[in-house]
Amino acid sequence: MGPYFIGGGINGISLKSWPLYTEVFEADKVINVPIAKTHGLSTLTLGMKNWMGVMGGWRGRIHQRIDESLVDLAMFIKPVLTVLDAVRILTANGPQGGRLTDVKVLNTIVASQDQVALDAFGATLFGLKGSDLGYVLKGHERGLGSMDLPRISIKRLNL
Amino acid sequence: MITPIRRMTQGLFLLLFFWLFLQTEAKGANDLGYPVKIFLELDPLLAITTALASRSLQQITFLALLLLAVTILLGRVFCGWICPLGTLNNLSGALRKTRSKRPPQNIFALKYLILLFALASACVTVQLTGIMDPLSLLIRSLSIAVYPLVNLSVTALFDTVYSWHPPLILNASEYIYGFLKRFFLAFQQPHFHQAAMTGLLFFGILSLNLLEKRFWCKYLCPLGALLGLCSRHALLRRSVSEGCNQCGNCTDACPGGAAGDTEQPWKPSECLACMSCDDSCPQGAVHFGFAGKTPRASLDLGKRRVLGSILGGFVAAPLMKLSPLSRAGAADPLLIRPPGSLPEKAFLRRCVKCGECMKVCLTGGLQPTLLEAGIEGIWSPILVPRIGYCEYRCTLCGQVCPTGAIRNLNLKEKAETRIGLAMIDRGRCLPYAHAIPCIVCQEVCPTPTKAIWLREVRERNREGKEVALKQPLVDLELCIGCGICETRCPIIGRPAITVTSVGESRSPDRQLLLP
Secondary structure, eight states: OOSEEEETTOOOSSOSOEEEEHHHHHSSSOEEOOEEEEETTTEEEOTGGGGGGGBOSSGGGGGGGHHHHHHHHHHHHOOSEEEEEEEEEEOSSOSSOOOGGGEEEEEEEEEESOHHHHHHHHHHHTTOOGGGSHHHHHHHHTTSOOOOGGGSOOOOOOO | OOHHHHHHHHHHHHHHHHHHHHHSSOOSSSOOOSOTTHHHHTOHHHHHHHHHHHTOGGGOOHHHHHHHHHHHHHOSHIIIIIOHHHHHHHHHHTTOOOOOOOOOOSOTHHHHHHHHHHHHHHHTTOOOHHHHOHHHHHHHHIIIIIHHHHHHHHHHHHHHHHHHOOTTHHHHHHHHHHHHHHHTSOSSOOOOTTHHHHHHHHHHHHHHHHHSTTHIIIIIOHHHHHHHHHTTTOSSEEEEOTTOOOOOHHHHHOSSSOOOOSSSOBOTTTOOSOOHHHHHOTTSOEEEESSSOOOBOOOOOOHHHHHHHHHHHHHHHHHHHTSGGGSGGGSOTTOOOOTTBOOHHHHHHHOOOOOHHHHHOTTSOEEEOSSTTTGGGTTOEEEOTTTOOOOTTOOHHHHHOSSSSBOOOOHHHHHTOOOOEEEEOTTTOHHHHSOOOOOHHHHHOOSSSOSEEEEEEEEEOTTSOEEEEEEEEEOTTTOOOOOHHHHHOSSOSSOSEEEESTTOTTOGGGOOSOO
8 A cells, every 4th residue: 555665676776665555566577758858968869768757765866876776767667668758858947947939839749669769769769879977878889779760770650 | 491592503604704715725727716715805804903003004905994884883703703713613522521610710801902012013114914814814724734734635445445445445445535526625635834843733722621621712702802892882792681690500601701690790892792692691680682781890991001012013113123134135035925925024014824825826836935934924925946936827725825925927927027036046957967967947937038048058078978968048127036947947955046035026126136
């Protein structure tokens, strides 16, 4: 009944254990649906950064080693699919606050089974490269996924 | 038989009161949709004392006038049939089955003296009525103590059943828990300073009913006293006919100590119009009606006692104002009032400490004061950002305030209302003091252009290695003091960023920046 599960088994480089929502681990399959927006430390909030949303406790502490911690979480949770909502993106004063002029309408949705590839592609929506984001770089190095966009097949659909 | 009808009426009003109390909770929209403060608006004592203290007729509500008119015509029907605290007193009195046939103590006058003190102090701008006004007291006690207590107990009970995992019973208990969670339990467990003190006071008042039925209503309630004064010449009168054999049943049944037989006259100001005397008379000799003349007891409070209470009320004002807290520079820096609060002096003249704002506060940050605002301001609302911040898109506290101590702002006004300023403690802040990255305060800052901005610096760590850091700074022009930075600061205990009330919009004499 308690909302949290003590995530004893993260055993990552930065996070060994942390209270995480039970629902994520009770589900048969987990699909991550983040919204693309700016962030002061990690530059952008895309797929991997969204895992902070299932953390309990004083999660603000993870900013001390944000990139490594996000990769730890992403490797532990293993979603089957990530769907990035970039219909409207927040380009400044995020993730909270901001004003309507900071919002850009892209009408784009990105989906991938590879969390690193998705975040690397998401960075391009803001005019950045995947390697500009510390957690994308670390995720690529640790084998979570690939940020090498030219070598990934990207299907574009216009609906 | 009137008793069952009266009990049903009391029950319905109590349910309505509880239901409105439960609706005094944010449910996603910045609008509650129900008139949650209607009982407070019905209270003529709050209306009169607030009007006196604030020198404004704005608080004299139609409902309060209506209740006065009804009382002048019918007597204290509010006390006997409507008042939710009165009904709770009835219920707690029922816990004691047998009572000695002791006559009530002769301290009826006490409540009138309390009333006179409250009225006199209101005349000299001190609003202390809320401390003992029954509706204020009830809502405050429920908000701060009873509801959090019930919520905690119920959750603990169902958690225990869940962890035992008994088959079948678990299904039932989970079903009931789901129902309670949806309609009764709080979204988040509320926690309040002084919960124990407020709770003990409240349960103390209820347990007085074990000594005597409706002890509070008979001897202490200032609203009862006001309504009692109004009902002295009520048209609805009690009469005892020739059939009376002075058995004393009506006197025993009377919860107000008002019923006399043919020998002793009826005390109209003490009569709760519950009509238990009528029901209890074996001869059928007691009646309530609009016709005829009936002997009435006069109300003798004692000249000296009356004078003493009024003088006491007058002296309260200078005594309260002696505190240095009323000087701009000496005010408690942690006295952060809800957004839309009137300037402190005007605020204290209106706040009746009902606790509605604390009940409705989305984050639980609004807490009752003890002495931060002086004795005068006891149990008034204060934002404690370490407990909860002021949500940028919420104006609920102003919507539920019954006396206008907190103005009802629109969202645009709210966004421009500064309740304090945040300042960073560089000796505790991670990027400043310890060369460790952290940007939480900037991340959560809700203003359109963030009031907290980051300055990129390069520092050397112990190994001499250069590290890039972002250090937060507060833009004092943009900060509105909402306190979310302090709530979320990862430095547990004493945070590295704190809000104090300096610069609050409502106080021209507490500004920091030049205009």
